Amino acid sequence: MIRRYTYKTALLYSALVLLGLFFLAPLYVMLVASFKPLDEVRASSIIAFPQNWTIEPWLKAWSSACSSLDCTGIKPFFFATFEIAIPAMVLAIFIGAMNGYVMAKWRAKWADILFGLLLIGSFVPLQLFLIPLAVTLRELNIYGTTVGLILIHTVYGVPLTTMLFRNFYITLPNELVWAAVMDGAGFFKIFFSVILPLSPAIFIVAVILVFSGIYNDFLFALTFGDTSKRPIMAAVQNIVSSSYGIKEHNMNIAAVMIAALPTLLLFLVAGKFFVRGLTQGAVKG
Amino acid sequence: MSLKLSNIGKNFGTVDVLHSISLEIEKGDFLVLLGGSGCGKSTLLNCIAGLEEVSSGSIEIMGRDVTNMDPAQRNVAMVFQSYALYPTMNVARNISFGLECQGASKVERAEAVNRIAKLLQIEELLDRKPSQLSGGQRQRVAIGRALVRDPDIFLLDEPMSNLDANLRNQMRYELRELHGKLNSTFVLVTHDQIEAMSMATKVAVLDQGYVQQFGTPYDIFYRPKNKFVAEFIGLNKMNFLEGEIRTDDGVPFFCKGAHKVPLDGYEFADNCPSDNRSVIMGIRPENIYRSKDRLEGDVFLEVKLPVSRSELTGGDVQVWFNFEGQEIASRFRSSRTPDVGALTTLFLDIKNASLFNAQTGERL
DSSP states (O other), X not given: OOOOOOHXXXXXXHHHHHHHHHHHHHHHHHHHHHXXXXXXXXXXOTTSOOSSOOOHHHHHXXXXXXXXXXXXXXXXHHHHHHHXXXXXXXXXXXXXXXXXXXXXXXXXXXXXXXXXXXXXXXXXXXXXXXXXXXXXXXXXXOTTSHHHHHHHHHHHHHHHHHHHXXXXXXXXXXXXXXXXXXTTOOHHHIIIIIIGGGOHHHHHHHHHHHXXXXXXXXXXXXXXXXXXXXXXXXXXXXXXXXXXXXXXXXXXXXXXXXXXXXXXXXXHHHHHHHHHHHHBTTBOO | OOEEEEEEXXXXXXXXEEXXXXXXXXXXXXXXEEOOTTSSHHHHHXXXXXXXXXXXXXXXXXXXXXXXSOGGGGTEEEEOTTOOOOTTSOHHHHHHHHHHHHTOOHHHHHHHHHHHHHHHTOGGGTTSOGXXXXXXXXXXXXXXXXXXXXXXXXXXXXTTTTSOHHHHHHHHHHHHXXXXXXXXXXXXXXXXXXXXXXXXXXXXXXXXTEEEEEXXXXXXXXXXXXXXXXXXXXXXXXXXXXXXXEEETTEEEEEETTEEEEOTTSOOSSSOOOTTEEEXXXXXXXXEESSGXXXXXXXXEEEEEEEEEEEEOXXXXXXXXXXXXXXXXXXXXXXXXXOTTOEEEEEEEOXXXXXXXXXXXXXX
């Protein structure tokens, strides 16, 4: 069949291109601003291309921007965030995968009720948890520490990962588990040898969702973060709202861009798998 | 004995799926659980495997009570309808996974895989993933996975339902060969009576969670225990003639209208029922002939009936006749198809007929 490009196709594509430009416009404005010297940022139009290119704002944001008293840039906070996000992500995904496996493939009593409760847990506004969490962390003696934040993000990530893995595992045929049971494999052997090797796509979905969730968290970071090792979102806020001297918009924007880079890169690298993982189960393997 | 089920009952909540099922088979038997969908045959198999717990009754395998044992402890192996091969493992690991779980060494596993691969002629497939195999090859691997553990009983859940007709015939033959070679006990679930007839040494016909009949394929076909089995078995549906029993000079006769046929050669299950009892005579289309020479016994009913309709099926033609207001079917060579309305003399061979109680449907 020969595809014919009618006016409808043309209309569709121009609409798509316009929409794309519309969504990319803020990114463009930020990018150009971050490569302009400060006086040019103030003087020129926000959409104007940089006259004098400079990477000074990026360098400053990375290593010497000041928040409150210290002028360390966002570098230490950047790495501090990974110290929280990676352990919390690994724990949340591992626990969620286990939960999902049990709920989907073993006739656990109350599994559906527990699953419902977990879901409610993930829909309740975060702010409601602040005070109970503060008390809990204080009692555990981990208030204002990295460990405290890891714990919070793990607990808060488990409902999401449980849902992801359960919904994926429920599409796997039960006979697969039964065959392994007949073969004499135990609970963990089945999980690690049969179920996990089938899960890479859903793992990538979980990594993207959970990592960006923790990485982008602001509320918990600000409330429970270690003041010297603040997670990045809280640190960026500190730098941007720092009230000393003039507002360095180009440097602030560069800081925000640096903060946004890891999740952006994650999507670019794994986005293909993300979409595939999300649609898995809709089609037979 | 190899497998003994005593009063197995199974319910899911308030729904009873199996009712007091008792069966016994010997080592080397090939038991086929035959029934339509929802009759409980797969549930019964899962109970034997240990994948489902029974609600009541007990299961013995090789004289060992396994009712409360885990599937792995029962020393049974199962071939699933969907084969359920592990998608991420190659054929060799699929076959040896059971041994791996038992902690067998690498050398032992390799030996076992080679032995099985040779037996099933799948040596060249060992490095492939299940997705790279055809349906028939997948099935072989699934059988191989069951074989490797040298189980007391092989359980097969509709193993051939995903194969095309040609392959099915071939697998049927191969499975029977394998059964003969191994001389071990097989339990196979199917809804296909040809599979049951061709492979089984014992057949259990199930319906709504009850065993309707348990016996050899020959018994099931020629001596159906009730009307359900009589109707269920046979590719061409059995004819049921309504009539009654009358005794003349001490000899019982089956009477339908003006026709009567002596029953002194018929093996009654109990004593001959009393006079004027309404009964149903079941007679297969294959046992109705147009020539006297083809009769197997001396007792027959000769009738002259008009053809009401016919249906060509290839080499054979199915012809229906009007018999006292009832339709009865017969099969002839299609080269000699009678015309509709033509009066035809028929000989109903009583030797392989069955009599049923008109009320209960039980065999008399």
